[in-house]
Amino acid sequence: xxxxxxxxxxxxxxxxxxxxxxxxxxxxxxxxxxxxxxxxxxxxxxxxxxxxxxxxxxxxxxxxxxxxxxxxxxxxxxxxxxxxxxxxxxxxxxxxxxxxxxxxxxxxxxxxxxxxxxxxxxx
Numbered sequence: 189x190x191x192x193x194x195x196x197x198x199x200x201x202x203x204x205x206x207x208x209x210x211x212x213x214x215x216x217x218x219x220x221x222x223x224x225x226x227x228x229x230x231x232x233x234x235x236x237x238x239x240x241x242x243x244x245x246x247x248x249x250x251x252x253x254x255x256x257x258x259x260x261x262x263x264x265x266x267x268x269x270x271x272x273x274x275x276x277x278x279x280x281x282x283x284x285x286x287x288x289x290x291x292x293x294x295x296x297x298x299x300x301x302x303x304x305x306x307x308x309x310x311x
Contacts, residue, residue, distance in 0.1 A: 214256065218256060219256060219257065219258045219261075220256055220257055220258065220261060221257075221258055221261050221262070222257075222261060222262050222263070222264070223249070223252075223253050223256065223257060223261070223262075223263045223264070224263075224264045225246075225249045225263070225264065225265040225266060226266045227245055227249070227266065228242055228245070228266060229241040229242060229244075229245055236270070236271070238268075239268045239269070239270030239271070239272070239300075240270065240271070240272060242266075242267055242268050242270075243267065243268075243270060243271075243272035243273060243275070243276050244272075246265050246267050246276045246304075247275070247276060247279060249263070249265050250263070250265070250276070250279045250280060250283060253283065253306075253309070254283060257309045258309070259309055259310075259311060260308050260309055261309045262284075262305070262306060262307050262308070262309070263280070263283075263284070263305070263306040263309075264290075264303055264304070264305050264306075265303065265304050266301065266302075266303055267301070267302065267303070267304055268300045268301050268302075269300040269302070270300070276304065277304065280304055280306045282310075283306060283309060283310060284306030284307055284308055284309055284310065285307065285308040285309075285310060286306070286307040286308055287304065287305070287306050287307075288304070288305045288307070289302055289303070289304055289305075290302060290303045290304075290305055291303070
C-alpha cells in the first residue's frame, strides 16, 4: 500500500511518501489494484472556487490512475457536486467499465460531498 499525503500518520504496513501529490515521483513500474483518493484542496471559503479546485484535483488523479492502476484496477475519488462534475464523470467513464456514485451515510446532511467509484480499468 502506498500513501501520498501532506500528513504522515498511518500504520507501519503503509509506505508513506510525504509531500504534495503533484510533486511526488512514483516509480513508473509500480502498478496498483486500487487508488483511493480522499484528497481535497485548501478551501478558500468560496464554494464555487473550492468545487472547481476539487474537480481539477479529481482530473489530475484520474490522469495519474491511467499510469499507475493495473488493468481491471479501481479508483475511488472524493468530490463535490458542481459545474465541472460532468467532465470528471466523462473521464472516469472513458477509463473504467463501471462508474458509480457513492454517498456515505456518515456524510453531513445537505453536503454536496460524495465519491465516484471507477471499477475495472479498461486498459
